[in-house]
Amino acid sequence: MQFSPAFQRATFLRRYKRFLADVMLDTGEEVTIHCPNTGSMRECLQEGSDCWFSISDNPKRKYSRTWEIATTPSGHLAGINSARANALVVEAIEQGVIKELEGYSKLNTEVRYGEERSRIDVLLSGHDEDSRDCYVEVKSVTLLDHVEGRPQGCFPDAVSARGSKHLRELVAMVNQGHRAVLLFCVQHTGIDSVMAAGHIDPEYARTLSWALAQGVEVLAYKTEISAEEIFVSKALPVKVSAVLPKAGA
Secondary structure (H helix, E strand, C coil), rough: EECCCCEHHHHHHECCCCCCCEEEHHHCCEEECCCCCCCCCCCCCCCCCHHHHHHECCCCCCEEEEEEECCCCCCCCCCCCCCCHHHHHHHHHHCCCCCCHHHCEEEEEEEEEEECEEEEEEECCCCCCCCEEEEEEEEEEEEEEEECCEEEEECCCCCCHHHHEEEEEEEEHHHHHEEEEEEEEEEEECCCCCEEECCCCHHHHHHHHHHHHHHEEEEEEEEECCCCCEEEEECCEEEECCCCCCCCC
């Protein structure tokens, strides 16, 4: 995914009201920009650090600038626009980067499904050798945390009832005879493996372990990040904990 024009650099000052952030431009002017991330953005709010934003020419927008990239305390770059994760994954599937999802002739996005009124991020069908539809749920990973004494990519970065709901929906698809995949799109240049953040959201970690036992597949893919381009580059290992009991399972 190439950006033309390239993102512009600024200095991050503060985030507030979830969807707003203040930055200082290279000219010294302080401006408010849109923050396209509803999460806690843990480790992505380093005051005084470099950040990058895009500019929209839509005259109806109140804030024309959108925050795209943050610098973490460890000096890595994080793509904080979580809305880009789906598009990055779709691009990678179409380009054959995600080998586990090759061979499908049809790709649809944001398809309504499930008993809990969800929308699947990517629905693949029409495989030459596998008659099952493939339901792909995409999660953007931007948290590098210290777990068990080492840096580790973690999801979620805050308690996420919605994340557990999506896992239950994926299990339901497996039970109906389909293929279901949870794909972690890692938008952080310092992350080399991913795990469920049980220290942040124990219920999500338990639900993920249960979903794996039921046949849900879990993948993680790393992105390369710059002001000019973000793209999915390679697969990363996913650390899976022992299967834990889940209420009602």
